[in-house]
Amino acid sequence: MNVELTERRRRVLKTVIQHYIDTANPVASHELASEIGVSSATVRNEMSALEEAGLLMQLHTSAGRVPTDMGYRYFVENLMERASLTAQEQRTIKHQFYQVRSDLDQWIHLAAAVLARTVRSAALVTPPRSYESRFKHLELISINDNTILLVLVLQDSTIKQQTLSSEEPYTQEQLGRIAGRLNSLCEDATATVVSELSSSSASLAPPLISLEIHVLELVARAMSLFEDQMNELIHHDGLLEMLEQPEFMQVARVREVLSILQGGTMLDSLIPQALASDGVQVVIGGEHGRDELRDYSVILSRYGVDGEVAGVLGVIGPRRMPYPRSISTVRYIANVMSDLLTDLYGSDTRPVRESK
Template sequence: MLSERRAAILRLIVSDYVESAQPVGSENIVRRHQLEVSSATIRNEMARLEEEGFILQPHTSAGRVPSDRGYRYFVEYLMPDEDLALQEKRRILHQFYQATSEFHEWLGLAASVLARSVRNIALVTEPSEPGARVKHVQIVFLTETSALLVAVLQDVKVRERVMTLTEPVDQETLTQVASRLNDALRGADAPALVHAAHRLEGLEGQVTETLLRIVEEEDAGQHVHAHMEGVRELLAQPEFHPSEKMLSLMDVLDERRLPQALPIRELPEHGVAVVIGREHSQERMREFSLVLARYGAADGPGGCVAILGPTRMQYGRAIATVRYLSEIVTGLMERLYAS
């Protein structure tokens, strides 16, 4: 434990440094906080604090900076037990009342509020539970030899998977299978599914095994998705030496509507479109170039493959790669929608 005075000094160093991002010196500390002692005394104490590893000096003749250990001590013993002002709480809560009622979007909102509130990166993960269980199953006809398995898990999570079938079936059969499995597998977790998979045969067995794989992946936390916000806030902090151009890129990326900003509709049927710098309709994109291509069948569903970079770009290579990947994805999709 630190003596009371040393602790007080450490507290001041931490809070000043957090605020200014500048190493804090003994002289400054007395001046800013009107301490009753002289800077020499502070210096003596600081020397001790440094010996014990709570603070460190970037170089001689610089002020002190808290070490990890210093921060830890601060968090553990020195930090005022802060709580948000009532007003701020109300402001935050308010935003949740206005939003949609989709839980998923609430999480995104939480991340966004958090990031803006503390000017750092905020992460909010989707909920998950160790022992995933099947709540409901549905199988949808796609083609004669493929079907979409939709599984609702106990914690209101929906997982889907395309299955390739060994023999042709119709929706009627699929619905019946789903109905039987719903009775048999309600509330089943991984071990129960293993058991059931041994017992069941044919289509039912195949579906059960797919369910098992879904549940196992869930248990392994493989698909835990996190909403991330505030990268721009963080990179704007002085320790990252932010450059003008970098921040303007971050602005473009933080824009939630980036995918919508892609001029997909204007794409030629085949081939690659290039938008360079000031040709962009959006102000923010004026420093960047975009190389993009559509994928998917001409009259069917489709999306786009794109590259975003500075106007200084290897256009030839970019175009060739975008084109090739859009072809690959188109191929994959044809296989999925089958024929």
């Protein structure tokens, strides 16, 4: 990355980007003259040089300058100052999370809602998941004579329900005993272990009855399915907030962003990457050759508890995005979520958290 910029050029670049982020209008030289303390002609010369360097560009000859992907990148890495949330904002957010602290389902909803409203663009959150599914508990509940509801709880508190039909009727007591036996058999087992159990059932004393085998098969399948289903579980919010941005004046843009969020082409690639890295990831425009993201920027962070569970949260918006604030917000919410999860999983471990 070009670091051979004079101090003044860095200042011009920074100011241009800040103005553009604020106003969504290409920035003219005279807008900066007083701010930089030189004449507009001098600013023009500097801008020329920055354009030469690939950091700024013009939409047409008589327009002001807008940042390029590279320009934004330079800004994010070298120029911008951290913009933490105010103490008041932090208190409000903490308080909201405190109110739903016992309601696991609400966490991701709240995280997405807070992100969206704080940065005024779309937010996405995946639920916290173990690196590998581990069995925690199962329950068999009689629905009617030949239907049983299987409720499966995994180590990461994921809950999955399924029905299964049985030839012969079972009483709730019988089902309770069966569930008890399977629970002790499967304690902490991974998907493969459960799967093996169900196939080598004859070697156990007493051998498993057919219902038990059937249940184990379902459990094994549900557990291994989880690893793929990540995409379906991405929760998002804030479409409405994002539509307020001027870049969404044309419906085509709205369609684009909807298919990115729903189709998940980008999530297939960006989320695993965020899951594998520490800290906040910023993808500006089509940086990594992802053409469908050409006009968008994505800010993602992993959250969770090291070695236990992890999820990803972040925002997606137009390239012209308030990076300092967005990055701070994503980082803050990720920390809050990590703290919440740390309270749940092992007080002996520490949250995934970037050093201040």
